[in-house]
Amino acid sequence: MAKTSKQFIQDLPKIYGTYTGGFLLFIILMGIAEKMGLSGRNIGLAFVGFTILIYALIGWISRTTDVDEYYLAGKKVPTVFNGMATAADWMSGASFVAMAGGIYFGGYTYMAFLIGWTGGYVLVSTLLAPYLRKFGCYTVPDFIGARYGGNLARFCAVLILLIASFTYVTAQITATGSIAQKALSTPAFPVSFEFGCWTGLITILLCSMLGGMRSVTWSQVAQYIVLIIAYLIPIFWISWKYNFGVFPHVMLGDEVTRLAALEQQYGLTKHTKDVMDAAKIPSDALGNATSLKYIVSGHSAVPAGHEVAWRYISLAICMMVGTASLPHILMRYFTTPTVTSARRSVGWSLFFIGLLYLSAPMLATVSKISLMDPNLPTAIIGKKISDVMAIEWVKNWVAVGQVKIVDFNNDGILQLSEWFMNEDVVVLATPEIAGLPYVISGLVAAGGLAAAMSTADGLILAMANAISHDVYYKMIDPKASVKQRLIVARVLLVVLGSLAAIMASFRLTGILGAVAWAFDFAMSGLFFPLVLGVWWKRATRTGAIAGMLCGLIAGTAYLVWVGVPNKDITFFMGATPWKDIHWIFVDNLRFGIPGALVSLIAMVTVSLITKPESKAVMDMVDEVRIASGKTVLRGA
Amino acid sequence: MATPKQEAHWQKTKGLMFITLAIWFFFSTVVFMFAADLNTASFLGYKLGYYMTAQGSMLAFIILIFWSNNRQEKIDREFGFSDEDREED
Numbered sequence: 046m047a048k049t050s051k052q053f054i055q056d057l058p059k060i061y062g063t064y065t066g067g068f069l070l071f072i073i074l075m076g077i078a079e080k081m082g083l084s085g086r087n088i089g090l091a092f093v094g095f096t097i098l099i100y101a102l103i104g105w106i107s108r109t110t111d112v113d114e115y116y117l118a119g120k121k122v123p124t125v126f127n128g129m130a131t132a133a134d135w136m137s138g139a140s141f142v143a144m145a146g147g148i149y150f151g152g153y154t155y156m157a158f159l160i161g162w163t164g165g166y167v168l169v170s171t172l173l174a175p176y177l178r179k180f181g182c183y184t185v186p187d188f189i190g191a192r193y194g195g196n197l198a199r200f201c202a203v204l205i206l207l208i209a210s211f212t213y214v215t216a217q218i219t220a221t222g223s224i225a226q227k228a229l230s231t232p233a234f235p236v237s238f239e240f241g242c243w244t245g246l247i248t249i250l251l252c253s254m255l256g257g258m259r260s261v262t263w264s265q266v267a268q269y270i271v272l273i274i275a276y277l278i279p280i281f282w283i284s285w286k287y288n289f290g291v292f293p294h295v296m297l298g299d300e301v302t303r304l305a306a307l308e309q310q311y312g313l314t315k316h317t318k319d320v321m322d323a324a325k326i327p328s329d330a331l332g333n334a335t336s337l338k339y340i341v342s343g344h345s346a347v348p349a350g351h352e353v354a355w356r357y358i359s360l361a362i363c364m365m366v367g368t369a370s371l372p373h374i375l376m377r378y379f380t381t382p383t384v385t386s387a388r389r390s391v392g393w394s395l396f397f398i399g400l401l402y403l404s405a406p407m408l409a410t411v412s413k414i415s416l417m418d419p420n421l422p423t424a425i426i427g428k429k430i431s432d433v434m435a436i437e438w439v440k441n442w443v444a445v446g447q448v449k450i451v452d453f454n455n456d457g458i459l460q461l462s463e464w465f466m467n468e469d470v471v472v473l474a475t476p477e478i479a480g481l482p483y484v485i486s487g488l489v490a491a492g493g494l495a496a497a498m499s500t501a502d503g504l505i506l507a508m509a510n511a512i513s514h515d516v517y518y519k520m521i522d523p524k525a526s527v528k529q530r531l532i533v534a535r536v537l538l539v540v541l542g543s544l545a546a547i548m549a550s551f552r553l554t555g556i557l558g559a560v561a562w563a564f565d566f567a568m569s570g571l572f573f574p575l576v577l578g579v580w581w582k583r584a585t586r587t588g589a590i591a592g593m594l595c596g597l598i599a600g601t602a603y604l605v606w607v608g609v610p611n612k613d614i615t616f617f618m619g620a621t622p623w624k625d626i627h628w629i630f631v632d633n634l635r636f637g638i639p640g641a642l643v644s645l646i647a648m649v650t651v652s653l654i655t656k657p658e659s660k661a662v663m664d665m666v667d668e669v670r671i672a673s674g675k676t677v678l679r680g681a
Numbered sequence: 682m683a684t685p686k687q688e689a690h691w692q693k694t695k696g697l698m699f700i701t702l703a704i705w706f707f708f709s710t711v712v713f714m715f716a717a718d719l720n721t722a723s724f725l726g727y728k729l730g731y732y733m734t735a736q737g738s739m740l741a742f743i744i745l746i747f748w749s750n751n752r753q754e755k756i757d758r759e760f761g762f763s764d765e766d767r768e769e770d
Contacts, residue, residue, distance in 0.1 A: 153716070153730070153731065153734060156734040156735060157713075157734075159734060159735070159739065160709055160713070160734060160738055160739070163738075163739045163742050164705060164708070164709040164738070164742055166742065166746060167701065167702070167705040167709075167742055167745055167746055167749075168702075168705070170746045170749065170750065171697075171698050171701045171702065171749060172698070175753075294736065295725055296726075297726075297727075298723075298725055298726020298727045299726060301726070301727055301728075301731070302726065345720075345727070345728050345731035346720070346731075347716045347717045347719075347720040347728075347730040347731065348717065349717040350717070353717070354713060354714050354716065354717070357713050357716070358710050358713055358714065361709055361710070361713070362709075362710070365709060383764045383765065384764050385754060385757070385763065385764055385765050388750050388753065388754075389750055391746060391750075392743070392746040392747045392750055395742060395743050395746055396743055399739050399740070399743055402739055403735075403736050403739055403740075406735035406736070407735075667683040667687055670687070670690075670691055670694070671687060671690065671757075671760075671762040672757050672762050672763060672764040673757075673761070673762045673763060673764045674764075
């Protein structure tokens with residue numbers, strides 16, 4: 046057994062190399078099939094079906110009945126592969142589908158998400174990952190429970206984990222549902238969004254139920270490969286097709302400059318609330334478009350002023366600190382063979398994440414210039430509206446309400462401010478916009494699905510493991526047999542997944558709003574209890590409990606108080622009106638700042654007025670701080 | 682209680698942590714306090730403020746993590762606390 050598993054680890058590069066080659070071959074075959082007349086719909090279906098089948102197959106092959114395998118993938122995931130799995134775990138439907146679109150419309154201010162979703166890994170690598178790995182815990186609450194002792198501390202950590210992960214997973218299932226819906230619908234057999242959600246959920250569960258962390262790890266590596274290929278091919282292809290440069294990332298300088306000139310030529314106009322209402326385009330109280338967007342900010346311009354700088358930095362800080370507190374990411378570093386490899390694996394994670402994040406602004410650039418530059422055959426801005434409406438991809442997206450043209454000045458010519466598009470469409474439609482073959486659109490759909498599924502997998506597993514290990518095994522029935530524990534874990538996967546799918550079918554928020562909240566919840570409750578657990582010996586149990594609860598309550602209270610400038614979620618917020626907080630600019634996306642501050646103050650104050658922890662705890666912390674030796678939990 | 686060797690190892694580790702976080706703070710926060718001013722300069726044909734948010738800081742984070750990890754591994758080896766030769770526990 047030990048020998049075959051060692052052989053398996055050695056064979057990994059070969060296995061995934063073959064897999065990547067096979068996938069590329071599949072893309073080429075699909076391209077040939079398209080030339081021979083296979084319809085676009087069938088190509089999309091083939092891509093989605095083929096990849097889902099592979100993930101499910103990996104999930105089935107990796108089934109296990111061993112606790113260490115189920116919770117920690119046997120602690121033998123090699124550094125680089127764990128980096129890929131973490132990257133897939135990390136990059137959600139929001140990163141893949143929404144991010145380039147956000148940059149496309151939001152420009153500089155939106156790019157705070159790029160910094161926020163990468164910089165956090167520096168915190169993970171220096172402050173947490175190696176120490177949590179040394180601890181040898183199964184889940185993040187397991188660390189809190191062992192470091193601070195007592196069921197209450199453990200339970201608080203489980204509570205925060207559930208709130209943050211559930212907020213996040215709902216958005217992932219929403220994304221899975223809408224992509225599955227698009228791919229599976231045929232004119233003869235249209236499927237509903239709910240059907241898409243449930244189909245997505247079933248495939249997500251196929252990847253995680255039988256083998257827990259082990260299945261999820263190996264399918265996430267496969268999903269990373271699909272999503273990065275799907276993201277990079279269109280960018281390189283478009284860049285080559287229109288001679289923007291062989292290597293777009295370092296060679297799009299001219300295009301970015303050209304966009305600034307074109308923006309000046311066409312003019313960036315911001316519509317008032319009345320104009321938006323008259324055109325029946327949803328907008329918030331300030332007249333900012335909420336679903337269908339138009340370009341108002343310069344592509345590469347950085348607005349001056351303290352307000353912009355503070356908004357940017359505060360958002361980046363929330364996302365970075367949130368990154369270092371999200372349990373589904375931290376638990377990936379429990380699966381490496383050694384402490385050193387856990388630390389190295391963080392670097393590889395960020396490298397693989399960077400491949401996509403460094404490309405997102407470039408995708409936004411090539412997509413925008415394809416629409417705006419009159420020298421390109423694909424341009425639509427400045428053309429006759431009747432001609433634009435006749436273009437195939439415009440017709441398709443208008444039909445589903447994702448694209449809209451409003452001729453405000455009635456001149457029959459499409460102005461920059463008359464072109465409205467849903468953010469998510471930018472990534473999904475760019476291949477069509479630039480006139481690439483349909484096979485690339487199918488590939489992009491498969492990539493988006495892989496991104497949303499891999500994140501949902503990690504999140505549902507984090508939640509189910511926390512309940513099955515920390516609540517059921519550690520608190521309710523410490524004598525439970527391995528078989529019972531794994532049955533409970535699997536039942537929980539199904540229950541939690543179903544709850545998330547039901548929530549998703551209500552369609553409460555856009556993908557991004559809910560995602561940002563998950564970071565704020567995690568940072569409010571978990572960041573300081575986790576970090577101080579390693580870095581401050583004086584931190585006590587009561588202090589940690591105070592930190593978790595006060596942080597969570599303060600963050601949530603602030604969120605409810607500040608409200609959201611979007612009517613869609615009054616269901617959740619009650620009748621709280623949105624507050625125009627122009628004095629500090631800490632809005633609903635940034636409620637982690639007050640939350641984490643309260644958490645820090647509460648934790649430090651209460652720790653200092655309670656008795657220091659026992660010598661046994663001090664020794665445990667000393668042991669955690671060095672890489673060598675047995676894991677703390679196993680040694681104890 | 683921590684042995685003097687563990688104490689010394691932790692002092693060095695803490696020192697590295699503060700340096701790493703200072704560099705991190707520079708690229709994640711300080712740069713973007715002055716992004717509007719940086720945007721008048723140019724790099725690789727991109728405006729510098731735009732470049733830092735689109736690529737520059739992210740590249741800095743990646744390099745920073747690998748650099749800091751190497752330093753930490755050196756510290757671990759120096760005090761004999763390295764676990765690199767360990768296969769599994």
